[in-house]
Amino acid sequence: MSLTVDETDQILGDLKVESVRGNLNLTRTNRRILVKGNIQTTVEAECVRCLTPFQLMLNIPLEEMFAFSASVDPIYFVNDDGWLNLKGPLREQIVLAMPLQVLCRPDCKGLCIQCGQNLNAGLCGCANTEVDPRLATLKTLLQ
Numbered sequence: 001m002s003l004t005v006d007e008t009d010q011i012l013g014d015l016k017v018e019s020v021r022g023n024l025n026l027t028r029t030n031r032r033i034l035v036k037g038n039i040q041t042t043v044e045a046e047c048v049r050c051l052t053p054f055q056l057m058l059n060i061p062l063e064e065m066f067a068f069s070a071s072v073d074p075i076y077f078v079n080d081d082g083w084l085n086l087k088g089p090l091r092e093q094i095v096l097a098m099p100l101q102v103l104c105r106p107d108c109k110g111l112c113i114q115c116g117q118n119l120n121a122g123l124c125g126c127a128n129t130e131v132d133p134r135l136a137t138l139k140t141l142l143q
């Protein structure tokens, strides 16, 4: 049995997910259901360098056994009414897939340590006053 997931604006605990899309294959075994597939999702994240919130795209491979009762497995389980509860599992997999250092883009320039300006938006005045330590000595000698 296969299942298509296509959801938007989901709250998974402390995570805000803009979209969840993918296809899952469900195989019933004796005591559990094997859920296998891929989920593409966009999570709200904050860049560690420039602190700008942005949408992080993640591709999440899912291959998990789901129990038939929450008492057997409190996260990976199928509800009594037959619904595969994906919120807990997705949150768990997203947390695992999230890089420790989330960057809005690989070459993010970050914030100016002096004035806090987002350097992706352009240079601030501070950059010019930065003096090489060797040149600083030179400057003193010249004065």
Ligand SMILES: [Zn+2]
Binding pocket: 047, 048, 049, 050, 051, 052, 103, 104, 105, 108, 109, 110
């Ligand atoms: Zn950034």
Ligand SMILES: [Zn+2]
Binding pocket: 112, 113, 114, 115, 116, 117, 124, 125, 126, 127
């Ligand atoms: Zn600055």
